[in-house]
Amino acid sequence: MIKSYKNIGNLFLITALVLFLASVIFGFLASLLYRYPEFLKDSIGLSGLRPMHVTAAIFWILLAATGAIYRSLDEITKQNNHKYLKLLHWILWVIALIGIYYAYFTGNFGGREYWEYPPVFALLIGLAWVLFLVVFILKVRAIKKWPVYLWMWFTGILYFLFIFIENYLWVIPYFRESFIKDMVIQWKAAGSIVGAYNMLVYGTAFYVMERISKQANTGFNKWAFALFFLSFFNMLFNWGHHLYLVPTNPTIHYVGYIVSMTEWVFFIKIIYTWKKQVTEAETYLHYFPYRFILASNFWLFFNLTLALFMSIPVINLYMHGTHFITAHAMGTTIGINTMILLAAVFYFLLPEEENHHSQWLKAGFWGTQISLLIFLIALMGMGITKSLWFFEEPQAPFGEMMERSRVWIVLFIASGTVLMGSFVILISKITATYYKRS
């Protein structure tokens, strides 16, 4: 712990890993409810487990990204300063976390999907975020020419704050007057806040890759900026694709639809650079930060394909309201964000390659990749079952539809168990090696 204190970035990374561990455990318990509805039903139940799981997952992403950004900024500016501000930033998060989990365990909710804690805790998180913005600006103000990852971080930090506030407009009764308007604002915020934290994560991926390949100019590449603006544009305007079924102003639907379709550019770009990556992969494969980023690229391709089809309204009609959405959400948070952040954790906490030659780490890596694939297939199987049910005539009762999904649910729980096990191996191996080194 002492060593961590010298660098608050590491303290954030370690705290994030603890949340990650909590998230997979709560997620595993929640998955059991699909098969055993009586499990914990009258105590925590899914009403408690799902918020515990989702909050820990989102906070893992936010805190790991924060830690990675703090470490990167120290490297870029070659000084580890503003320690007390950073420490205060961390302390605010810890107080918020304790409060939020206390509330969850005592059955005290009141927030909305993904942010179910009583809204007072949002004040602490908002305040922590303001501090993050302040430290970021203090660190980078002397840098004249910003590489693309500084822009991504700046955009992510600034917009997260804005959207986080928008996410709480419902506290004001005016915004709850129209049911539809309230839904629109809720999913507008929910959609673009993901874009905001993706900016933090993708910026980190870019930075780590630049350092691994030791090509200092990639951060000023024109393509990199073009892709940054395309993501930014999508973050601001593509959220309408969550709302195709909500009867609101068609402009909102069309803007979401058209903007989402610009993401085909990413798709083409990935195929285009495929070959280059394969060659590169041979050089760096044994280096875990690289390996996880490579994995994230695979998952990016997988999820982007799914998302692109889902963003076409007539196709969305068949996938919306089913576990396809869960597959999309979990596929991106685990496959893309978590893989990138694990790459960052390795890069900043265990940079030497000799620490990566471990059978346990290899098993953890492959365990997560393979079980994640099966896990997502199971969710999509549940999705197809439900979609067929939506359109059948006459429609069987809901419980019967769930019963038809039994095979998928068993597969979902089994692969989820392996996924949890693999992550536990990775997390414990990383932390154990980290503390042994220090």
Add this chain to the structure above:
Amino acid sequence: MNKWVSITFVLLSTAFLLFSWNIYRDEAVYEKKPADYDAEMQKQGRLVWQKYNCHVCHQLYGLGGFLGPDLTNVSEKGYHYVDAFLKNGAASMPAFNLTEEETNQLFEFLKASNASGSSNPKEYRKLWNGMIEQ
């Protein structure tokens, strides 16, 4: 380069702010359905829905958790139907201890959601350009 990046950044941000502002204030775009529900109570009902985390298992217009059915139009089945589920639970749904006032507010909220449209995917029309519409 820095200059162009900054200019594009500001332009996109401005467009976003204008778009958002329009959504916050423009009432015309949200079709007002006949209000056969109590507007004040439905506002409170939204908070009851949140307090008990119904969205963890249920959806409104397909958005939410997927352990239970979509509830956008459940109010059509009547107050007592909903109340019975709340009092007794079913499958993984636990029994909830709502006060009568809370149940009333929640039901007004569900009436408001029902009045806004239908979440049944069968009731959408497909347009030539790939869009769907109720």
